[in-house]
Amino acid sequence: MSPGRRFTGQGAAPGIAIGPAYVWPRRGQAGGAGAAAGARRVEVERLSAAAAVAREGTRQIVRQAGRTLSRAEAGIFEAQLLMLDDPNLVGRAEEAIRTGGLSAEEALERAGAECAAALRAVPDESWRARASDVADVVGRVLDALADRPVPSLPSFDHPVLVVAEELLPSDIVAFDREKVLGLVTQAGSPTSHASILARTLGLPAVAGVPSACDLIREGDVVAADGASGEVVVGPDPVEAEDWRARQAARREWREGLRSRAHLPAITTDGHRIRVAANIGTPGEAETALANGADGIGLFRTELFFMGRASLPGEDEQCGVYGEVIRCLAPRPVVIRTLDAGGDKPVSLVASGGRAVMFASGRSSQLASGHEDVFLAQLRAVLRAASAAGEDGRAGVRRPGEAEVRVLFPMVANLADVVAAKALLARAAAELDARGVARGEVKVGVMIEVPSAVALVGLLLHEVDFVSLGTNDLARLTPCPAEVPIPTVLRLVAAVADAARRAGKPVAVCGELAADPRAIPVLVGLGVGELSVAPPLVPEVKQVVRTVSRREAASLAKRLLTARPVERATGDG
Ligand code: PEP
Ligand code: MG
Numbered sequence: 001m002s003p004g005r006r007f008t009g010q011g012a013a014p015g016i017a018i019g020p021a022y023v024w025p026r027r028g029q030a031g032g033a034g035a036a037a038g039a040r041r042v043e044v045e046r047l048s049a050a051a052a053v054a055r056e057g058t059r060q061i062v063r064q065a066g067r068t069l070s071r072a073e074a075g076i077f078e079a080q081l082l083m084l085d086d087p088n089l090v091g092r093a094e095e096a097i098r099t100g101g102l103s104a105e106e107a108l109e110r111a112g113a114e115c116a117a118a119l120r121a122v123p124d125e126s127w128r129a130r131a132s133d134v135a136d137v138v139g140r141v142l143d144a145l146a147d148r149p150v151p152s153l154p155s156f157d158h159p160v161l162v163v164a165e166e167l168l169p170s171d172i173v174a175f176d177r178e179k180v181l182g183l184v185t186q187a188g189s190p191t192s193h194a195s196i197l198a199r200t201l202g203l204p205a206v207a208g209v210p211s212a213c214d215l216i217r218e219g220d221v222v223a224a225d226g227a228s229g230e231v232v233v234g235p236d237p238v239e240a241e242d243w244r245a246r247q248a249a250r251r252e253w254r255e256g257l258r259s260r261a262h263l264p265a266i267t268t269d270g271h272r273i274r275v276a277a278n279i280g281t282p283g284e285a286e287t288a289l290a291n292g293a294d295g296i297g298l299f300r301t302e303l304f305f306m307g308r309a310s311l312p313g314e315d316e317q318c319g320v321y322g323e324v325i326r327c328l329a330p331r332p333v334v335i336r337t338l339d340a341g342g343d344k345p346v347s348l349v350a351s352g353g354r355a356v357m358f359a360s361g362r363s364s365q366l367a368s369g370h371e372d373v374f375l376a377q378l379r380a381v382l383r384a385a386s387a388a389g390e391d392g393r394a395g396v397r398r399p400g401e402a403e404v405r406v407l408f409p410m411v412a413n414l415a416d417v418v419a420a421k422a423l424l425a426r427a428a429a430e431l432d433a434r435g436v437a438r439g440e441v442k443v444g445v446m447i448e449v450p451s452a453v454a455l456v457g458l459l460l461h462e463v464d465f466v467s468l469g470t471n472d473l474a475r476l477t478p479c480p481a482e483v484p485i486p487t488v489l490r491l492v493a494a495v496a497d498a499a500r501r502a503g504k505p506v507a508v509c510g511e512l513a514a515d516p517r518a519i520p521v522l523v524g525l526g527v528g529e530l531s532v533a534p535p536l537v538p539e540v541k542q543v544v545r546t547v548s549r550r551e552a553a554s555l556a557k558r559l560l561t562a563r564p565v566e567r568a569t570g571d572g
Contacts, residue, residue, distance in 0.1 A: 004235040012195035014227040015204030016247040017182025024164035043097045047104040053144035112138035136168040172197040261292030261538035268548045274529040285327040287534040295331035297531025298509040317380035332403040339409035378427035385439025405442040417462045448472035460502040470510030496526040524552030
């Protein structure tokens with residue numbers, strides 16, 4: 001028997017799956033053109049009624065997701081619910097019907113395509129991946145317009161590996177976990193919501209396999225490795241046996257990791273490295289805790305401000321921050337103030353009932369001229385810091401037991417930090433004047449723009465800690481191809497060195513903190529905290545446990561002083 005055919009895609013959710021393929025049917029096109037374009041009022045009403053049906057359908061998915069997923073993933077669909085109220089989507093389509101005489105279907109598809117194109121134009125991959133959420137939402141409204149039932153997987157009498165052009169988040173939650181072994185898709189990427197959901201569900205997934213739907217036929221046996229992106233179609237018996245052995249070994253390894261996740265991550269020479277979690281919704285705090293996180297190293301608060309008709313108020317924010325602080329107590333929680341604008345298209349931030357685009361280029365949140373927004377957020381953080389310490393409930397920290405830290409993003413110069421701290425002091429004074437209880441918070445800045453690295457010595461005088469945002473730092477610092485290590489590691493080294501001299505802690509909260517190849521270097525450079533996506537905490541802790549900080553320090557030194565490799569010129 002000949003060996004199977006091999007393909008390579010992108011590993012989107014780790015795990016090994018082997019089984020017969022089910023080729024997911026191609027998505028149908030939108031229904032007919034609807035009522036005559038002239039009947040504009042009728043079309044607007046049809047669209048609005050279909051959006052209401054889609055809203056109810058999405059609420060059902062949220063409830064279903066709440067049962068099978070953590071609240072964080074259910075949050076993906078909550079965010080989709082908000083998209084249905086987004087003036088840039090249904091609102092824009094309604095406008096196109098009124099002014100352009102389009103049918104509801106045409107108008108919605110056009111608005112959806114524009115929203116998705118705007119998201120795909122953002123340099124940040126994680127934002128680009130949100131385009132599939134727009135497609136998911138638009139698809140649901142189109143189904144409602146056409147009065148189509150939501151497509152579902154046929155029921156199988158045996159488990160299958162789903163092969164599809166693209167899978168949307170709602171497809172993934174609809175799958176019967178007992179019957180779906182794994183996913184192979186032509187489109188998609190590791191950062192799409194479908195991939196995030198697959199990771200949460202422990203569903204191995206490979207994305208970006210060109211022509212998968214043409215190359216794989218129904219019933220073909222497929223083996224897929226969601227870490228490496230390797231896919232084999234029709235493995236011979238020896239290959240199949242090998243895949244099954246890999247599958248069993250991985251399962252055993254994961255179980256071992258989970259059982260040790262709640263223990264601290266200590267290097268082989270006795271240094272504790274804190275492994276914290278990055279979260280975007282309060283629900284993710286529970287996932288962080290379940291995965292053994294030593295705290296929240298980055299709470300991205302942008303999500304609350306997106307897709308809303310009105311700003312989240314001080315009380316609402318205080319409630320959310322307090323929930324996270326209580327969930328993690330007595331572990332520390334770092335709350336980052338709103339990081340919007342520029343490549344984070346929080347175009348839906350509303351102020352006083354008005355939609356406002358934070359288009360300031362993210363140089364500093366103060367530059368946006370929305371001081372009132374940040375003051376309200378800072379008051380909410382200060383109040384939450386107090387409530388978490390003083391309400392005396394079981395599991396809640398006692399005063400002074402844990403820290404609430406506020407983190408200012410995109411700081412580019414000293415004036416940014418001084419202004420941010422002045423705002424924090426003003427927020428505290430306002431609460432004191434109102435007689436409202438508040439706590440104390442530590443103050444940190446993100447080091448994520450190159451000028452902040454240059455000024456880090458000065459910035460450190462002003463703050464209690466710094467956190468390296470290596471995602472933005474790498475994006476904003478081109479790395480010449482010939483250098484032996486990425487430039488961003490040199491910047492980390494400079495910041496860690498300055499922090500050591502200032503006696504202040506330094507964390508890394510960008511994706512680099514979860515890269516097993518980078519972790520020894522980061523530890524060797526003196527980084528004391530790695531903050532990563534909640535499900536990655538057990539794995540990152542395990543990598544730390546294999547590292548000797550002393551040896552890692554000399555490895556880092558060797559890397560930083562290595563000379564560029566001579567490159568062959570090819571001209572003889
Ligand atoms: C970063 O830039 O590395 C970071 C953690 O912030 P965000 O990804 O939210 O921009
Ligand atoms: Mg950033």
